[in-house]
Each structure stands twice: as structure tokens, then as C-alpha cells.
Amino acid sequence: MDTKTRIATATKQLVESTDFSAITVTTIMKSAGLRRQTFYDHFRDKYDVLAWIYQVEIGDKTQRTSFSSWTTTLSEMVSYFDANRKFYRAVLAIDGQNAPVDYIREHVMTIVCASLLALGREEKVTIGGDYCQFMRELMADGLMNELCRWVSARTGRNADTEYEFLQTYIEDQVNGLLLRRRRISAYKHQSIA
Template sequence: MAKAKTTIVQTTKTLVGTIPLTQINVTTIMKQAGLRRQTFYDYYRDKYDVLGDIYRTEIDADVWYCGDYRRWPQTVHAMLAYFDANRDFYRQALQLDEQNAPETYIHAHLEEMCRTILVDLQRAEQLTLPADYQQFLAAAMADMSLGVLRRFLLATPGEPVATVERHLSTLIADNLAGLKARTGH
């Protein structure tokens, strides 16, 4: 990653931890970073694009095995540990309700992960799901997971991460077991 891009990412993450995200704009980021404003646009479209990059880069590093359906419990554990460690950052990020808000990036990533896990499940268990149902199921699982994450991150006081992990893992296990039972596996 280019040094300027790294500086923009680190500065944005630091700013989100110190001032409300609604008060952060490209000028604020670049002034704090000590870089020209135009340099920002060499890498990003807007502040939401930076937030999405932060999420994607960090979560990919922490949840590298998310495509293996047999390792989904480790995926859930790693994701919740990541969000717990970055709670203040995501507490602010998830409160934004604007176009290109971080929630959009998170949901798209969760849906992609769920789709990948479902494809691997079909391969590993030799079952077939209709494409439209697979898409529906991936989107529904992403909606459910994002709802759990929102509640976990925004609730005051929050539930302990171990409790959320236990409940979410049980819900996913029940869904996968039901899917396998329904398809005769």
C-alpha cells in the first residue's frame, strides 16, 4: 500500500475515534494527515470509501478462512473479536444513514461471505440449492448477521462478546442443520 494511502487510512481511523464521523470530511482528514487534499482522490471517492477500505482490509486480514463452510465458527469468532476490538470505531460508523455509509460495505461483505460458505457447503456435502434460493439465503443470513452486529455494537450496555458469539453460532448451526436435513443430508 502506498505511504499516502496508509496515512489517509490511519488518520481517518484516528479521527473517527476522537470526533463524531459527521464532523469528518476530506479536508479534515487531509489536513490532519499533512497531505494535499487532491492526494485523497488518488485513492478514494469520499470518506465512506475510506471507511469501507478500512473495514475490508482489516476484516480480510482477521477472517481469511471465511470461505470454508466447516470453519464458519472460527469466522464468527474472528469477526466478533474484530468488531469488539474496534467497537468505538464501528459504533460511530454504523450510526451513519447515508448513501455509501459503512453499513453498505459491511452488508455486501457479509453477503459475499455467506454466499461463499453456501457454495462450499454444497460442494462439501454434495447438495444442490437452486441459484435463486442460494442468493436469497445469502442475503437473509447477511441481514441477520448485520442486525446482530448492530445490536452488539450499538447497545449500551452491550452484551458480552462471548454471549453474542454463542447465540449467533447456535442460530447459524441451526440454519445449516435445517438446510442439510431438508435436502436429505
Template sequence: MHNSLITKKVIAHSLKELMQSTPFQKISIRDIMGHAEIRRQTFYDHFQDKYELLAWIYQQEASENIEDYLDYEHWSKVIVRLFTYLKENQVFYVNALEVTEQNSFDHYFFEHIQSLILTIASDLLKEEAVSISSDYLTFFCSYHSHAFVGMTKAWLLTKCQLPVAELSQNIEKTLKLSLLEGLK
């Protein structure tokens, strides 16, 4: 692993740990770097501000938990993996949901979920040996990405009460039924 990536991950880990007990808005760069035991200037070698760091965490972790697995794991397992990860990091993501001024979780999560939904729709269409118009596919992916993000936020905010397996199965069933209904 390149030193720059290692340093970014250490800084990100520090912020995530701090957010276990402190709201994002109250955490300073000094706090982050003090907790990481790295000199403050190093932060600015990698990030402009704490919002950019937060965005980097979203991008990095969504990529690690979604895109990196889609090439060799069935999408249904990726959904389970994603919800398991979010549940394990629930406190961080609940605190991250409070950040709305810039680099919101919704925005980054939505982008990655659209990629996942497109993969799911493509696989389901192949299984059914049918095709749909690109306009409807775009609508389907956008609509269900918004629903997925909304359900995920609600699930996180209710302390992940619904078990991961049940939530994952419900989403899988909903996507299948919706796509098959759209073919009629």
C-alpha cells in the same frame, strides 16, 4: 506494500482516529490530512471525497477480516475474528453507522457477509452430504446476511455487551439449525 496502498492506509487511519471523538459529518478533508500530517492534495490523488474514503475503509477491512481468512481458516474462526475486530474498533463503527446518506456501512458489510454465509452454507451442506436448490441457497444467504448485519449493528450499538465467543456461537448454531431445518 505499494506506496499508494500505504498512503491510503495512513489517510484511513487518520479518519478512524478522528472518528473516535468527532462525528463523521463534522470531519473535513483538511482535518483528516492535518491529522495525518500529509498535504491536502494527496487526499485527492487517492479519493474523491471522504465518503469514498469511508467506503474504502469498509471494503479494505472487511476483506482483511473475512475473505482473506476464508481460504485457510474455518469459517467459525473467521466469525470470531470479525467480531473481535469490530469490538476493538467499536467507536469507529458506531460512528460509521450514523452515516446513512451514502456509502453506508450496511451496504458494504452486507456484501461481505453474503460471501461468508455462502461459504458457511456450502461447508454445512458438504458435511451433511446433501444439496439444496440454488434458489433456496440464494434465499438462505440473503436472509441470514440481513440477520447477521442487523445483529451486528445491534451488538455494536449496545456496546458489545454480549461476549464475542457467545455471539459467535449463537450465530453458528442459528445458521446450522436453520440450514438443517430447511433440508426437511
């Protein structure tokens, strides 16, 4: 195991057992069995370690996935959070300037963008502009809120059901946009009725 991975592994174990505010670079490095100064050869701070863990464990894997297969990316993400629920219960509760939720939200926004592009291509409709950006951000916020709620819940839906609901939510939102773009008069008529 390389040094960076040792630091990440020690951090992950500490986060699962200790309040994050009590974790310091010193405690991480003591747990990893490394000198404190070595930490700064690899990471800026303890938040940077959390972002790296996410990026390596799920971000890099799903970024290699084709945008057209956003459903696979979403499925892998839900499975990953389910398998690492204890760790992410603590991580997603961290707030502040360097909160990991911001990094994860960016990744979720990538999934939303991929779904918009893929479904737009299927329907042969161009999706872009300021409203598209607004929709992408709003959907990412909704997905992040749901993921945080789901990961934090002690009981509730299993990963397969959560994935199915999230996929349906994204498709419903995008299909509404596509319907409005392709058949604006039919859309207006339906909303009045």
C-alpha cells in the same frame, strides 16, 4: 507508514471523536498532515476510506480463509468488531447512499454463503437456486442487524458469547434447509405436529 495508511489512520481517529457529518476531506488531510489534493490520489471520498479500512483490517484477512472454515471467519469478524467497537459504533450508524454498512453486509453475505456451501457439502446436499439466494440475503440482513445492535450496545454479551450465538443461528438456519432438502416428508410431518 505509507500515505494511504496515514489517511486511513487519521480518518479512523476522527470518526472516533467527531460526528461523521462534520468530517471533511480537508479535516482528514489536516489531521494526517498531508495536502488535501493528495487524498484524491488514493480515495474517491470519505466513505471510500471507511470501506478501505474495513477491507484491509478484516476483509482481506478473512477472504484468505478457506470457505470451509467459515466459523473461523465469523469468529475473527466478531473479535475485530469488539476490538474496534468505538469506531464501528460511529461507522455503522452512518446511513445514506455510500453507507459502509453496505460493504460490510456484502462481506457478511460471503460468510453466509460459505456456511451454506460448507454445511451442504458435509451433508452431501446441493444448496442453490432462488430460495438459496433469498435465504442468503435474509440471513445476511439478520446478522447485520444483530452485529449493529451488538456493537452499539454499551453493555451486553461478550465477544465469545456473541460469536457462539451467531454461529448457532447460522447453523440452525442451514440445518433447517438441509433437513427439508434431505427428508422432506419427515420435515413436513414435524411441522404439522
